[in-house]
Amino acid sequence: SKVLDGVFRHYIREKREYAIASALVLGKQDEVDYETKQAYTATGTTHIMAVSGLQVGLLFAAFTWLMQKLFSRARGFRVWAPLLGLAVIWSYAVLTGLSASVMRATVMFSFLTVGQMIERQTNIFNTLACAAFFLLLWNPFYLTDVGFQLSFLAVLSIVYLQPRIVAWLDVKSWFAARRRPWQSKPVQWWWQANGWIWNGIWQATALSLAAQVATCSLSLYYFHQFPLSFLFANLIAVPISTIAVYVGLVLLVVWGITAGIGYLLTGGLVWWLDWLPRLIALIFEWMVWLFNSVIFFISRVFDSWVIREIHVSALQTALIFGIIGTALVWFDTKRLAWVRWMTVLVALYAGSRVLEARQVATEEEFIVYSIPRRSAIGFWQGAAAEFVTPDSIPLNETERTYRLLPGIIQRQARRTRYCPGWRGCTVPVRRLADADSANDKLWQKPGPVVLAQWRGLRLGFVSNGISSATQPTPLDVLVLRRNARVKPETIAAVFGTNTQVVFDSSCKIWYVSRLDSALKANGFRTWDVTEKGAFRLKPGNPGGLAARVEKQGALAASGPALGDAAGASGRRGPRRRRPRRGSGRDRRPCRPHPPWTTAGRHRRPPPRQERRCLTSRRSPTSSPPSTCSASSPTVC
Numbered sequence: 001s002k003v004l005d006g007v008f009r010h011y012i013r014e015k016r017e018y019a020i021a022s023a024l025v026l027g028k029q030d031e032v033d034y035e036t037k038q039a040y041t042a043t044g045t046t047h048i049m050a051v052s053g054l055q056v057g058l059l060f061a062a063f064t065w066l067m068q069k070l071f072s073r074a075r076g077f078r079v080w081a082p083l084l085g086l087a088v089i090w091s092y093a094v095l096t097g098l099s100a101s102v103m104r105a106t107v108m109f110s111f112l113t114v115g116q117m118i119e120r121q122t123n124i125f126n127t128l129a130c131a132a133f134f135l136l137l138w139n140p141f142y143l144t145d146v147g148f149q150l151s152f153l154a155v156l157s158i159v160y161l162q163p164r165i166v167a168w169l170d171v172k173s174w175f176a177a178r179r180r181p182w183q184s185k186p187v188q189w190w191w192q193a194n195g196w197i198w199n200g201i202w203q204a205t206a207l208s209l210a211a212q213v214a215t216c217s218l219s220l221y222y223f224h225q226f227p228l229s230f231l232f233a234n235l236i237a238v239p240i241s242t243i244a245v246y247v248g249l250v251l252l253v254v255w256g257i258t259a260g261i262g263y264l265l266t267g268g269l270v271w272w273l274d275w276l277p278r279l280i281a282l283i284f285e286w287m288v289w290l291f292n293s294v295i296f297f298i299s300r301v302f303d304s305w306v307i308r309e310i311h312v313s314a315l316q317t318a319l320i321f322g323i324i325g326t327a328l329v330w331f332d333t334k335r336l337a338w339v340r341w342m343t344v345l346v347a348l349y350a351g352s353r354v355l356e357a358r359q360v361a362t363e364e365e366f367i368v369y370s371i372p373r374r375s376a377i378g379f380w381q382g383a384a385a386e387f388v389t390p391d392s393i394p395l396n397e398t399e400r401t402y403r404l405l406p407g408i409i410q411r412q413a414r415r416t417r418y419c420p421g422w423r424g425c426t427v428p429v430r431r432l433a434d435a436d437s438a439n440d441k442l443w444q445k446p447g448p449v450v451l452a453q454w455r456g457l458r459l460g461f462v463s464n465g466i467s468s469a470t471q472p473t474p475l476d477v478l479v480l481r482r483n484a485r486v487k488p489e490t491i492a493a494v495f496g497t498n499t500q501v502v503f504d505s506s507c508k509i510w511y512v513s514r515l516d517s518a519l520k521a522n523g524f525r526t527w528d529v530t531e532k533g534a535f536r537l538k539p540g541n542p543g544g545l546a547a548r549v550e551k552q553g554a555l556a557a558s559g560p561a562l563g564d565a566a567g568a569s570g571r572r573g574p575r576r577r578r579p580r581r582g583s584g585r586d587r588r589p590c591r592p593h594p595p596w597t598t599a600g601r602h603r604r605p606p607p608r609q610e611r612r613c614l615t616s617r618r619s620p621t622s623s624p625p626s627t628c629s630a631s632s633p634t635v636c
Contacts, residue, residue, distance in 0.1 A: 004095065007255050008248075011281030017288045020049070024241060024288070025248040027051030027096040034397050036292070039299040041223065042306050044212075044230030045237045051096040052151060053105030054238075058245050060089050060109055082113045100135070100148035104155070107131040124159050128152065146222055150215050157214030158207055161328075165206035171199040201235065208234045217320040220312050224409050229302035236294050244287040251280045311409035313356070319349040357412070366457055368479060368502050368535040371395070371403050375463075375481050375506045378404070379427055379454055384415040390450065390461050390481065391506070392421030427454045432473060451475075455539035460499075466490055475499045477537060483511040488522040502535045503528045 005022055012018040019031035027050060029037075040046045048054070067081045086109070093106045108131045115122040132152055135142050142148040175195030179188050208231050220226060227233070258273045312320065322345045330338035367378040376395060379386045387404060389395060395404070395418070408416060419425040432449040450461040451473065460475045465485035475495040479502045480486065491499065501524050503512045509530070516526050527535045 004252055007252060011251070011255075011277060012285045012288075014285065014289070016292065017285050020292055021244075021248060021284065021288050023049040025051075025055070025245060025252070027055075027099060027102070039296050041225070042227055042229075042299045042303065043233035043237075043295055044227040045233050045295060047150075048237055048241045050101065050147070051099065052101035052147075053108075053155065054242070055096075055245055056089055056092065056102060056105035056109065058242060059092055059249065060085055062246065062249070063088050079117065082117050086110055086113055100142050100145045101151040103135055103142075104131055104148065104151045107134060108155075125156075128155060128159070146218075149218055153214040153218065154211045158210045161210035161213055162203075162206045165209055166203060169202060171195065171202045175199075204235055204238065205231060213324060217312070217317050217324070220310050220320075221314070221317045224310050224405060225306055225308045226310065227302075228305040228307065229298055232302070233295065233298045236298070237291065240287065240291045240294065244284065244291055247280065247284045247287060251277060251284055254280055309405075309409045311406060313352070313410075316349060316352055319345055319352070323349065356410070363411070364455060364539055366454065366459070366477070366537045366539065367407075368504055368529055369403060370529040370534050371399055371505050372530075373506060374399065375479075375504045376403070377479070378407075380407075380411065380413075381455075383411065383413050385411070385413050386417045386419060386425055386427065388419045388422055388425055388427075390421065390463070392423075394418060394420040422450070427452050432471060449473075457537065457539050460495060462486060466494060470494045472496075477502060477535075479504055480507060480515075482506045483508055486515075488515075488518050488524065491519070491524070492522060497523050499524065500537075501526045503530070505530050 005026055005028055008018055008021050008025075012021055015031070016033070016036060019029075019033070020036070022028045023032055029049060032049065037046075037049075040049055063085050064081075067077075067085070071077055071081065089106050089109055093102045096102055108127055111127045111130055112122055115127075135148070172195045175191050175198065179191045183191075212230060216226060255277045258277055262273050323342055326338050326342040326345060330342065362382050363380065364382070365378075365380045367380065369376040369378060374393075374395070375390050376399075377388050377390070379388070385408065387395070400418075407413075417424065417426075422429050429450060429452045432451055448464075449466060449470065452459040452461070458474065458476045460473070460478045461481060462478065462484045463481040467490065470490075472494055476498075477500045478491065478495055481504050483506075491501070501519055503516070503526070507528075507530070512528050512530070516528065519526050529535055
């Protein structure tokens with residue numbers, strides 16, 4: 001893979017065109033800049049930059065066509081040619097890194113090819129299911145891979161929906177009906193050519209629409225935006241990228257042949273052999289430049305056609321899938337029962353959106369984010385948020401887009417502020433100097449502890465060592481950064497044992513595993529954001545987390561005492577219902593309970609049960625109620 005990438009680097013001069021060429025043919029996106037990625041994302045053509053079923057299919061189709069033209073009459077062609085084609089596409093999959101989308105296409109082509117070799121009729125849905133099954137057997141974690149999910153959903157939707165969408169318009173028949181026998185040959189050819197061209201455009205349009213139907217909900221869930229210009233962009237980008245992929249593959253093949261011949265030759269003949277790869281590379285670079293220019297033009301012109309900052313939860317994504325599924329079933333069966341189910345799902349989706357908006361309207365929360373190898377915290381107050389990176393290094397655009405933007409969209413934040421190194425932060429911050437920091441005899445001097453006070457929460461951030469001589473300061477949350485050299489005894493002496501210890505993403509795994517067990521043995525509560533996700537804490541009373549823990553402990557400790565007091569007062573079990581006061585009218589005398597009936601058998605009532613009977617009227621002068629036996633047959 002590095003050798004093939006070096007070919008593109010050698011022959012393509014412009015950096016942006018080289019990056020797109022490497023991504024288009026080899027799937028390497030390391031050199032693609034952020035502006036280019038944003039342009040492709042805004043036009044819905046990101047799938048072209050990643051090596052997927054498009055490239056694998058083009059390679060397999062080209063190789064199969066070449067074998068049929070050259071060796072179709074050779075003995076055993078139907079056996080060795082498909083096997084050779086499988087070897088080619090599997091080699092290509094290995095060269096491109098065995099991504100989920102490439103593996104899906106390669107495994108599917110393998111099943112289809114083997115089925116044709118043994119002359120078995122294949123079903124595309126069964127083939128797709130077998131490919132997913134074997135890929136998950138090989139790597140179960142593919143189930144959470146975005147490329148795996150989007151790839152299989154897109155293929156499933158294309159196979160099911162594209163023929164149905166194409167059937168809406170019969171473009172070729174419409175143009176063929178315009179041909180007349182008395183027309184001249186050029187006119188007839190013109191109608192026929194128009195039928196081919198517009199039928200191809202309609203086929204590509206149906207394919208793009210079918211792919212978007214199944215993948216739109218996942219795109220909203222992962223990327224939080226939906227480009228309305230995807231149809232126009234794909235109609236132009238896919239044909240150009242298809243030709244560019246073929247030219248790039250030809251360049252690699254020709255370079256390999258010339259390099260092999262040049263290894264055997266010496267002198268000036270090597271330079272003459274290199275002119276053919278240079279010519280092909282010039283054509284390839286021009287096509288990539290054209291392709292890139294079209295994408296940037298569409299992204300600028302249709303910039304307002306991108307719906308941004310859309311947040312859907314996992315439940316809402318499932319509801320969208322349900323709505324789309326019931327709508328497709330209704331279109332297929334025309335039964336009104338599916339319309340009712342679709343209406344119910346739409347109502348549930350709308351209710352979840354309203355409930356989510358009410359929950360985040362006035363929410364206040366302190367968050368330690370899980371961003372690989374970074375320290376990032378957030379202070380949320382309703383629709384306003386402050387993001388702080390204590391290490392003074394600002395977050396890049398990728399980290400902001402994929403780590404912070406989902407929360408910003410979900411909470412509908414109107415004011416966001418980024419504060420590298422606490423600069424410009426409205427949260428009060430002070431530094432607690434260590435007594436040993438001025439000791440010149442120490443090789444590793446302890447650093448200052450950053451203390452913050454926010455909404456009653458006392459927060460501390462340590463990125464260096466601390467000593468027991470540091471001024472004691474009780475904290476609610478202590479965030480350890482950059483493998484801080486601390487001991488549980490020192491933390492207990494300086495910050496107290498009620499402190500919640502949080503390991504941020506800048507801490508190494510070995511450091512967390514070693515210190516976590518020691519802290520838990522000393523009675524500390526710990527949280528590793530790398531393993532458990534972001535740490536969240538809502539501010540409560542001014543005492544913070546420690547006060548709330550003490551209050552909960554006090555309530556738990558007072559539980560048995562309250563129970564003992566209730567037992568000492570003589571009240572056990574449920575309280576008896578007091579008789580209602582008279583309403584001024586005579587009450588009917590009470591009768592004994594009839595025998596209980598259970599499964600046709602009579603059960604005897606409890607012995608010596610007494611019931612109180614009410615007199616005809618309650619008044620201060622009335623006699624007290626009399627008692628009667630529950631087993632007495634008479635009325636008291």
